[in-house]
Amino acid sequence: MAILIIQILNALFYASVLFLIAAGLSLIFGVMRIVNMAHGSLYAVGAFVTAWLVGRAVALGLPALWLFLLIPLGAAAVALLGAVIEPLLLRPFYRRAEEYQLLVTFGLLLILEDALRFIWGGLPLSADTLMDAVPSIRLGGLIYPGYNLVVIGVGAGAAVALWAVIYRTKFGVMLRATSQDRRMASALGLNVGVVYVSAFAIGCFMAGLGGAIIVPSQAAVLGMGINALVLAFVVVVIGGLGSLQGALVGALVVSFVRTAGIQFFPEIELAVLYLIAALVLLVKPTGLFGSA
Amino acid sequence: MKADAPAVNYRSELTLAAVAAAVFVALALLPPYIGLYQTQLLTYGLIAAIAALGFNLLLGYTGLLSFGHSAFFGIGAYAVAFLLRDLKIQSMEGYLVLGLPIVALASALFGYISVRHTRIFFGILTLALSQVLYSLALKLFWVTGGTDGLRVARPSLLFGLFSFTGAGSFQRFIDTYYYYVLVIFAACVILMWVIVHSPFGKALQAIRDNETRAAFIGLRIRRFRLISFTISGTFTGLAGILWAPLNGLATPDVLYWPFSGEIVFTALLGGFRNFAGPIVGGIVFTYLKTYAVATTEYWQALLGTVLVLLVIVLPTGIVGALSLLASKFGARAKS
Amino acid sequence: MTILLQTIDLRKQFGETRACDGVNFIVHQGEFLSLIGSNGAGKTSLVNLISAHLRPDSGRILFEGKDITHATVSGRIKAGIARSFQIVNLFDGLTVFDNVALSIFSRQGKTARMASPANHDREVRDEGLEVLGQFGLRDKSGIAAGGLAQGERKLLDVAIAYALRPKLLFLDEPTSGVSTRDKAQIMDTVSQIVRAGTVTAVIVEHDMDVVFRYSDRIVMMHEGSFLADGTPEEIKANKDVANILLGVPLSA
Numbered sequence A: 001m002a003i004l005i006i007q008i009l010n011a012l013f014y015a016s017v018l019f020l021i022a023a024g025l026s027l028i029f030g031v032m033r034i035v036n037m038a039h040g041s042l043y044a045v046g047a048f049v050t051a052w053l054v055g056r057a058v059a060l061g062l063p064a065l066w067l068f069l070l071i072p073l074g075a076a077a078v079a080l081l082g083a084v085i086e087p088l089l090l091r092p093f094y095r096r097a098e099e100y101q102l103l104v105t106f107g108l109l110l111i112l113e114d115a116l117r118f119i120w121g122g123l124p125l126s127a128d129t130l131m132d133a134v135p136s137i138r139l140g141g142l143i144y145p146g147y148n149l150v151v152i153g154v155g156a157g158a159a160v161a162l163w164a165v166i167y168r169t170k171f172g173v174m175l176r177a178t179s180q181d182r183r184m185a186s187a188l189g190l191n192v193g194v195v196y197v198s199a200f201a202i203g204c205f206m207a208g209l210g211g212a213i214i215v216p217s218q219a220a221v222l223g224m225g226i227n228a229l230v231l232a233f234v235v236v237v238i239g240g241l242g243s244l245q246g247a248l249v250g251a252l253v254v255s256f257v258r259t260a261g262i263q264f265f266p267e268i269e270l271a272v273l274y275l276i277a278a279l280v281l282l283v284k285p286t287g288l289f290g291s292a
Numbered sequence B: 001m002k003a004d005a006p007a008v009n010y011r012s013e014l015t016l017a018a019v020a021a022a023v024f025v026a027l028a029l030l031p032p033y034i035g036l037y038q039t040q041l042l043t044y045g046l047i048a049a050i051a052a053l054g055f056n057l058l059l060g061y062t063g064l065l066s067f068g069h070s071a072f073f074g075i076g077a078y079a080v081a082f083l084l085r086d087l088k089i090q091s092m093e094g095y096l097v098l099g100l101p102i103v104a105l106a107s108a109l110f111g112y113i114s115v116r117h118t119r120i121f122f123g124i125l126t127l128a129l130s131q132v133l134y135s136l137a138l139k140l141f142w143v144t145g146g147t148d149g150l151r152v153a154r155p156s157l158l159f160g161l162f163s164f165t166g167a168g169s170f171q172r173f174i175d176t177y178y179y180y181v182l183v184i185f186a187a188c189v190i191l192m193w194v195i196v197h198s199p200f201g202k203a204l205q206a207i208r209d210n211e212t213r214a215a216f217i218g219l220r221i222r223r224f225r226l227i228s229f230t231i232s233g234t235f236t237g238l239a240g241i242l243w244a245p246l247n248g249l250a251t252p253d254v255l256y257w258p259f260s261g262e263i264v265f266t267a268l269l270g271g272f273r274n275f276a277g278p279i280v281g282g283i284v285f286t287y288l289k290t291y292a293v294a295t296t297e298y299w300q301a302l303l304g305t306v307l308v309l310l311v312i313v314l315p316t317g318i319v320g321a322l323s324l325l326a327s328k329f330g331a332r333a334k335s
Numbered sequence C: 001m002t003i004l005l006q007t008i009d010l011r012k013q014f015g016e017t018r019a020c021d022g023v024n025f026i027v028h029q030g031e032f033l034s035l036i037g038s039n040g041a042g043k044t045s046l047v048n049l050i051s052a053h054l055r056p057d058s059g060r061i062l063f064e065g066k067d068i069t070h071a072t073v074s075g076r077i078k079a080g081i082a083r084s085f086q087i088v089n090l091f092d093g094l095t096v097f098d099n100v101a102l103s104i105f106s107r108q109g110k111t112a113r114m115a116s117p118a119n120h121d122r123e124v125r126d127e128g129l130e131v132l133g134q135f136g137l138r139d140k141s142g143i144a145a146g147g148l149a150q151g152e153r154k155l156l157d158v159a160i161a162y163a164l165r166p167k168l169l170f171l172d173e174p175t176s177g178v179s180t181r182d183k184a185q186i187m188d189t190v191s192q193i194v195r196a197g198t199v200t201a202v203i204v205e206h207d208m209d210v211v212f213r214y215s216d217r218i219v220m221m222h223e224g225s226f227l228a229d230g231t232p233e234e235i236k237a238n239k240d241v242a243n244i245l246l247g248v249p250l251s252a
Helices: A002-032 A039-059 A070-093 A098-119 A128-132 A145-170 A170-180 A183-188 A192-214 A225-241 A244-264 A264-284 B010-029 B033-061 B070-087 B092-114 B119-139 B169-197 B199-209 B211-215 B221-247 B257-270 B275-293 B299-311 B317-334 C043-050 C072-077 C096-107 C122-134 C150-162 C180-195 C206-214 C234-235 C239-246
Strands: A138-139 A141-143 C003-014 C017-023 C024-028 C032-036 C057-064 C080-081 C170-171 C200-204 C216-220 C225-230
Touching: A002 A138, A002 A145, A002 A170, A002 A225, A002 A244, A039 A070, A039 A098, A039 A128, A039 A192, A039 A225, A039 B033, A070 A098, A070 A192, A070 B275, A070 C170, A098 A225, A098 B257, A098 B299, A098 C072, A141 C017, A141 C225, A145 A170, A145 A192, A145 A244, A145 C234, A170 A183, A170 A192, A183 A192, A192 C017, A225 A244, A225 A264, A225 B119, A225 C180, A225 C216, A264 B092, B010 B033, B010 B169, B033 B169, B033 B199, B033 B221, B033 B257, B070 B092, B070 B119, B070 B221, B092 B119, B092 B221, B119 B257, B169 B199, B199 B211, B199 B221, B199 C096, B211 B221, B221 C032, B257 B275, B257 B299, B257 B317, B275 B299, B317 C122, C003 C043, C017 C043, C017 C057, C017 C225, C024 C200, C024 C239, C032 C043, C043 C122, C043 C170, C043 C200, C072 C080, C080 C150, C080 C200, C096 C122, C096 C150, C122 C150, C150 C170, C150 C180, C180 C206, C180 C234, C206 C234, C216 C234, C216 C239, C225 C234, C225 C239
Parallel strands: C032 C200, C032 C216, C080 C170, C170 C200
Antiparallel strands: A138 A141, C003 C017, C003 C024, C003 C057, C216 C225
């Protein structure tokens, strides 16, 4: 029984991370109609930067609880990167054919992956200190890392915060207006450029946050970006691109299937996920909550 | 009554055929002049050109950007390895006869899932696809040899007429295999040319240009896309089949997503809006990559940077830019 | 006159808006019919329903006596219904000739052919050139469709639909955004092919001069249903029609 609860918690843990990545991807697509192929790499950047910050902080002797501040800091670094990328690399291509946008972000993916390798080499970078700072809990005779519960909390909190921003704030109205009709929004006086760069930065923040909160639990390794990207893609395929609920539901589905998969058929868990995505698409071509 | 442009212009087709024949002859005469290593490199280049040619049927002519074409290349390569290891087949013709239906089937299957969607979802699905195969190749290592890959011995060519064992066999293999690949390459080019200029090819382009209107002149969009996808994957799979004996090894790298990116890159480099673009791109890229990999460990970043620059500066690729220059030069010459 | 197309109680609703509110539309063989009405009256929706661009909420569509309500787009084209769109919809990357030839290939079921170049097919080539000639585009046949002037694009748009040799041709605002001279060319050409007895045409139009000049019969839609149906003279005399078009309230 305790094992079942642990598995469920693991699934929720991973779902939180996946949700952050997928929600960021979906937000960017919803507002800007761009699929950022480098989104997974930005998640990896968040992981590496945070792990590195933790390493430096520990070396400087900072107390453990302070280390928690580094997580949003790592995410913010990725957001900053995004705020630089959007006007420089993406804005020139909005009017061009979609293929070119995909190609540019794909080029960015290649550059970022090698940049990570260049800066931090091929070895994994961990941040266990942060994880150890949270006391473990007892579950019916078994010990479970309390940190994972923190992550689940962050995931849930992010979902609520994102929902609140999009549906309850003036900025959210601007986001939604621009996503519905860019030209109209611009004609009404909205600074579309500001909305775009903000939306992109928020999306990158989410991805970076995903990387930042997972790194204490799983060391940052090369290739984590593309793995995350593929899973995030499966999430938005199932949940629907551009939908917040879709990202949540999709993340839960993918995470639970993956957790079960790792238990029972580890070699083919990715194939099983793909199969599920394909099945969902057969029934509902735009995903469960997606619109054309 | 004027002499109209679309009147069957046999003359321009004959000119084209003459130019192609000249290029073919030139390629056939090259090996003694360029040496063994360059011949081998050029063989890789021709293989890359075949892969790119197949890929571009989907991108340039049907308007679908696939990020997972490495899947078909890899299936072709591993098919050869499995045919050797499990069925003890050692003939190149055996690999072709048995391998082609395998890649065709795989393309049709993946195509069936993917072409129900376009653009972004299509790109996502194809990327995820190649990743799934990659993860399978890695994890099912007792079947696929994992990261070590599977050895592919030199096959016999032309139903056993040429076999390569013993001293000096490497050199003889390269010398002979180059021509083998060259002939198949020529056949692929001709076949693809006819396909894209056929009514079917025109229908694909119509679907690419205006999906709604294409439906409203009676074209079954999904069916055409599926057929295009299948042909495209088969060509790229054929390249994989040809590649495995040359490389001597079938490894998961050719299923990994960066390899898909390379295929996309070759089409962009040469220019995906015209027929010859991918051919030029495939050959040029092979040389570029060889020298890039030899120069720096971070050639992926180099590739990415060049990709971005290409999109910004030279979106029509090498051939596109050349033909633009040629027409400007021609216009100036006339005035 | 034989009935070519008949809709029975056709309904389509978008949220609160009733685009088609129990429409009973009849088109006779060989006539040149204009569908008029203010914006949002439901004209394009009706055309969309008949051409399978939209699925009806309820009702039936009969073509030559056969029920085509559930036929797909390609099914309806095979049956003999073709249409053009309000916004010009061409294959910009293909030549003018290829744009038209493709309709012919499609009609003749030759689009699966991969084994020989398209321009080797003399039958299609000759017919394609003939159609282009009818629309005055013959000398532009070799250039890419994307390079045509606006009026020529409209002509090509109609030509592509016509090359399907439909029995019933729907043209959605064939003269919008086009100069007066080009309007005449488009409408004269369509009128000719209707007179020649090869096609029945239904056009959705706002230009009342064009409508009165060329139509055999005019049908007016208003808020999803038919308000008036008659010859140009009858319609001109109809007060309700005049009121709608001039924005004055309907007579009780």
